[in-house]
Amino acid sequence: MTRLLDVKDLTVDFRQDGQTVHAVRGVSFHVDEGETVALVGESGSGKSVSALSTVQLLGDSAKVGGSIQYRSDQMVGASEAKLQKVRGNDISFIFQEPMTSLNPLHTIEKQLGESIELHQGLRGAKVRARIIELLNQVGIRDPEDRLTSYPHQLSGGQRQRVMIAMALANGPELLIADEPTTALDVTIQAQILDLLADLKRDLKMSLLFITHDLTIVRKIADRVCVMKDGEIVETGPTAEIFANPQHPYTRMLLEAESVGLPDPVREGAPVVAEAQNLKIWFPIQAGLLRRTVGYVKAVNDASFQIRAGETVGVVGESGSGKTTLALAMMRLISSEGRIVFLGKDIQGFRDRQMRPLRSDMQIVFQDPYGSLSPRMTVEQIIAEGLTIHGTAAGKNPREMVADIMREVGLDPALMDRYPHEFSGGQRQRIAIARAMILRPKLVVLDEPTSALDMTVQVQIVDLLRDLQRRHQLAYLFISHDLKVVRALSHKVMVMKRGDVVETGAAEAVFERPETDYTRELMAAAFE
Incomplete structure (x- = not known):
């Protein structure tokens, strides 16, 4: 195979508060034509710093040593003109959070068009035709209708597809994807991984994939480099690494999965919170008189109860109504239906009446x-x-x-x-x-582990189980990570576009899902 990217003895130091931080130490790896290589490790291991070093995107505070060759060109110490020629043309990046990479003030057409005009010299109708071609290529439906959309008007999966389109605009040979699926739902994550695999094959690209999730690596990578504390501690073909990991750190990463089940709910445990026929519709208003012309049906007819020492897991894709449901249960947004907390119907309570109850209901957020x-x-x-x-x-x-x-x-x-x-x-x-x-008696956990490394996720799940055991806490647990939901939940509600499509004991829902949507979620999470 022809060597595309060759990194040897890479070192990266940063000056911070008068001290030198050794972020990367003696790292060596390569990417061949048509190959997918995964850099794997926890936060702070040096994965992203190593990737950004390839085209010198670390800023003035970084001191980069060693050798980085792209084909026959040396990137370390290269002139800005030479680097500009490679960046975005030969080597492109996709980052973790598209909302921080996309300009919120510009339309999708303008943002894609700028890159095409700058690098390809196209103008007018040719630019628009190229944008539509790219959006089609990354699987955005009705791309003509999306040209005038702003980033906030797209879903998380659509925004990530736009970022992929921008990265592909100039036909790169190497695509560097830095945690591109971490913030996405399991079904969207699966779609993005399939899309990247298809594009890599069709466009004959190479892929450097950075992640902390070894489940993803198994699906997409040819070779794996495991990083810890700025060094590569193990490298090899993916199948070999998974079948016979040599380094203790690699074994720890492979074993880092939330397992086990919560303690059974005590017999006769009191009901802490209950919802009956909960409905949350947001009015859509238009015109000078702001007349209501329709509704966003965030939650339709949801009913459930949580007992002391019990966890109800709420799963579904972004926009399904999970967080809206939780906020209504805490009386932080308006809703219709009955909400009972500690035996009191609190639906009609004013702020003054709710204040004494606030200490008994708490929330832990994602970030x-x-x-x-x-x-x-x-x-x-x-x-x-x-x-x-x-x-x-x-x-x-x-x-x-x-x-x-x-x-x-x-x-x-x-x-x-x-x-x-x-x-x-x-x-x-x-x-x-x-x-x-x-x-508190009730704790809402809104994606509390999704922003964390796998090993840290396991620690937080164990902590939450321990706290529930000791204090008989009722948890309303919102997540798109079904493995974590399975480890924590006694009951599961599956939501799709505001509707509760399936509910039941966790074991029954996971082992014998009744709806196609639930089966689709399970397949994306566990296969």
């Missing part, structure tokens, strides 16, 4: 960094609920913070630090501690 104030210390963040709701007589808030930090596996000595000084898993533990310090 711990986005939900934690960067200006507050960990102590202030965790104690925020105590400030609002008060503490029990004789209780010292700082001691309560220390106690809950120990309970979620954090060192209380770190309580005076700020969120940016913690890893993703530690930040999620801080978010859980903030919710748990009030000793």
Whole structure:
């Protein structure tokens, strides 16, 4: 095979706060023509830094050493003109979160058109024809109708397809995909992986795929390079790595899967929360008089109950109504139907009536960094609920913070630090501690593990199970990761476009799904 990209003894150092951080140390790997190579490892292992080094996209603070050859051209120390010729033409990137890569103020046509005009010199109707061709190629239906759309008007899967179209615009030989499916639902993830495999074959491209999810690697990669702490600790053909991993770290990654089942719900456990015929429709208003011309039917006729010590898992693709349902249960948005919490019908409660109940219902969000104030210390963040709701007589808030930090596996000595000084898993533990310090009865968990590495996911699932066991917590668990749902849930609700299409005991839904949609979700997650 012809060698396309050859990286030898790559080192990358950053200057940070007067100190040198060795992000990548002596990394060597290659990508041949028509080959898919996966760089695998947890956050901070050096995967993305290694990939960005290939065309020197790390900025002035990075010092890059070693050799990076693209065909016969040396990229380390290359002139800006030479790098510009390679970037976007020969080597293109797809990143994890398209909303941060796409300009929210420009239409899809304008953003794709800029790249085509800059690199190919096309103008007018030829640009539009090329854009439509690309959108067709990446599987966007009715592409002519999407040209005037803005990024926020597209679904997550559609936005990622637009990013792939932009990367393909100039016919690259090497496509570098940096966690391109992490934020997507399981069915959309499967579609994007199939699309990348088809495009690679049809366009005769090579693919460098960066991920922390070994399940994906098995499906797409020819060879695997496992990274840890800036070094490659194991490399080889995918089948060999999975069948006979040599390094302890590789074995740990392969074993990092949320397994086991939650403890059975105690006999006679009281009902903590219940929904009866819950409906949430958002009006669509138009015209000068803002007349209602239709409705967005976010949730239709949902009914369920959660007992103490029980987890109800809510699954479905983005836009299915999962989070809307949870927010209505906490009376954070308006809804119709009956909501019962701790034996009280709270549907008609005003804010003043809800306030005493707020400490008993808490929520943990998907992105711990986005939900934690960067200006507050960990102590202030965790104690925020105590400030609002008060503490029990004789209780010292700082001691309560220390106690809950120990309970979620954090060192209380770190309580005076700020969120940016913690890893993703530690930040999620801080978010859980903030919710748990009030000793709630109901906790809504909105995708609490999807932004985390696989090994950290396992730790958080174990922590949530342990907290539920000790305090008999009721969980409403929202996720598109069916493996995590299976490990945590007693009952499962499957939602699609606002409708509950299937519900039942977790074991029955996972082992004997009744609807085609549920079977499709299961196939995407477990096959």
